[in-house]
Amino acid sequence: MTQIEVVDDPLDDVTLVTRARDGDLRAYEVLVLRYQGQMYRFAARMLANRADAEDVVQEVFLTAWRKLEQLQEGAAFVSWLYRTTTNRCLNVIRTRKPQAEVEPEEHEATGGLPERSIEVSEQMAALERALPTLTKEQRACWLLREVDGLSYEEIAKTIGCSVTVVRGRIARARVQLAEVMAPWR
Amino acid sequence: MAMNDTDESYLLPCGRDVEAVWDRLDEIDAHELECPHCLGARESLRALRAATEEMANDTEQPSHALFGRIMSAVRADMGRGAMLALSDDDTGPVQVSERAIAAVLRFAADSVIGVRARHCEVVARLDVVFVSMRIAVEYGKFNVGVVDVVRDRVTAAASARVGVRVNRLDITVEDLYDL
Amino acid sequence: MTAEHVITKPVVAAVAAHAASGVVGVVRVEPGVTGLVGSVARAARQRLKGLDPAPTEGVRVRMDGDVRMEIDIVTSAHDQAAAVARAVQRAVARAVTAATGLPVAAVTVCVLDIELS
Numbered sequence: 001m002t003q004i005e006v007v008d009d010p011l012d013d014v015t016l017v018t019r020a021r022d023g024d025l026r027a028y029e030v031l032v033l034r035y036q037g038q039m040y041r042f043a044a045r046m047l048a049n050r051a052d053a054e055d056v057v058q059e060v061f062l063t064a065w066r067k068l069e070q071l072q073e074g075a076a077f078v079s080w081l082y083r084t085t086t087n088r089c090l091n092v093i094r095t096r097k098p099q100a101e102v103e104p105e106e107h108e109a110t111g112g113l114p115e116r117s118i119e120v121s122e123q124m125a126a127l128e129r130a131l132p133t134l135t136k137e138q139r140a141c142w143l144l145r146e147v148d149g150l151s152y153e154e155i156a157k158t159i160g161c162s163v164t165v166v167r168g169r170i171a172r173a174r175v176q177l178a179e180v181m182a183p184w185r
Numbered sequence: 186m187a188m189n190d191t192d193e194s195y196l197l198p199c200g201r202d203v204e205a206v207w208d209r210l211d212e213i214d215a216h217e218l219e220c221p222h223c224l225g226a227r228e229s230l231r232a233l234r235a236a237t238e239e240m241a242n243d244t245e246q247p248s249h250a251l252f253g254r255i256m257s258a259v260r261a262d263m264g265r266g267a268m269l270a271l272s273d274d275d276t277g278p279v280q281v282s283e284r285a286i287a288a289v290l291r292f293a294a295d296s297v298i299g300v301r302a303r304h305c306e307v308v309a310r311l312d313v314v315f316v317s318m319r320i321a322v323e324y325g326k327f328n329v330g331v332v333d334v335v336r337d338r339v340t341a342a343a344s345a346r347v348g349v350r351v352n353r354l355d356i357t358v359e360d361l362y363d364l
Numbered sequence: 365m366t367a368e369h370v371i372t373k374p375v376v377a378a379v380a381a382h383a384a385s386g387v388v389g390v391v392r393v394e395p396g397v398t399g400l401v402g403s404v405a406r407a408a409r410q411r412l413k414g415l416d417p418a419p420t421e422g423v424r425v426r427m428d429g430d431v432r433m434e435i436d437i438v439t440s441a442h443d444q445a446a447a448v449a450r451a452v453q454r455a456v457a458r459a460v461t462a463a464t465g466l467p468v469a470a471v472t473v474c475v476l477d478i479e480l481s
Contacts, residue, residue: 018303040247061255127236178229276453277470285478348446
């Protein structure tokens with residue numbers, strides 16, 4: 001006797017964006033839940049500060065809501081999120097006071113946020129500590145490629161520069177990170 | 186030390202390019218076997234690669250409160266929207282948000298297998314309720330009978346869940362989707 | 365002997381909101397959109413302290429000669445929105461009259477959202 005399982009069919013981005021454009025809040029909630037984690041992790045690694053990262057993500061999703069009309073196709077939604085989140089992070093860093101090129105967080109909660117519930121390995125902690133030693137452009141390119149898996153073309157569009165420059169930045173970032181984490185000289 | 190983007194390729198003292206070492210991290214050639222610079226670089230790059238993979242697989246989420254803050258801001262931005270007047274008796278008028286009704290009807294259309302509601306608009310003009318709906322249907326599952334099922338479910342939901350009779354319901358099949 | 369009672373609007377609003385939230389099918393009494401951010405934060409803080417949030421923002425009261433009120437609610441899709449709204453009208457009118465001795469001329473109910481799950 002076959003078992004029939006009724007499973008919730010996750011809706012595609014195009015459908016969700018179309019409905020959200022109509023004012024369907026529930027559809028937008030799904031989009032937020034689907035992508036807030038990715039954007040948050042990216043922002044947290046760019047800014048080395050979880051509270052700031054949450055603020056950026058909040059602004060990004062509010063702006064996205066207001067700009068839904070302007071998005072051509074649902075498929076562009078994620079790209080738009082990455083572009084906006086990246087640029088917002090770059091701006092935050094640009095307008096920070098110079099001496100507060102922030103020390104990466106230790107294990108204390110910042111801005112009232114809870115500590116990570118999952119322990120981070122020493123090697124990943126070392127990588128997190130190494131990231132702020134990159135320039136903000138190198139960090140953005142490296143994260144988008146190596147952690148978020150965007151293509152060189154997508155990164156170039158996101159940041160607004162050529163693919164060649166993106167490659168160069170990622171190569172430099174790799175050298176820098178490897179050296180900081182495990183110096184070979 | 187931070188290198189800027191206009192630097193030349195980074196060359197190890199033995200002349201090899203670090204980027205080349207990275208590209209060939211899982212193979213090794215005769216030179217690399219002997220060369221302390223290359224071996225050192227390979228070890229560092231391996232550590233970087235492992236840490237990167239861990240970071241890529243990390244699923245840390247923001248605080249629970251963030252979602253609430255985002256949706257509150259979105260709701261505040263939205264305003265009330267148009268209201269549909271249901272009835273006005275001794276105790277006073279009852280109104281229902283047209284957007285809320287549209288959400289209920291969309292949900293009803295979604296319940297039909299092979300259908301995804303895309304656009305739903307509810308408009309009331311002088312006690313007459315118009316519903317205009319655009320749906321996407323699953324490629325391969327679609328036949329004309331499906332639209333009738335959608336029609337039935339939508340009118341039933343309007344009556345049972347809201348308490349409204351739909352005077353006119355236009356359904357357009359505007360797209361195909363693939364599972 | 366006649367006695368004069370002065371009932372303030374916030375009291376009337378509180379009674380109404382409380383009566384409305386007790387009606388089957390009412391998910392919550394909505395705070396007004398303008399007060400949203402502040403009241404959500406306050407509600408969150410009060411919930412943390414174990415207190416019920418003051419649900420009066422979604423109720424608008426007019427008292428000039430007679431009592432009229434407007435109340436915003438969110439209903440559950442399990443119940444018919446129109447029926448819930450009318451039940452809210454009756455419950456609110458009853459509660460306000462019982463608490464204040466004043467007759468209620470009209471209760472306008474606006475269903476702002478219908479929660480689907």
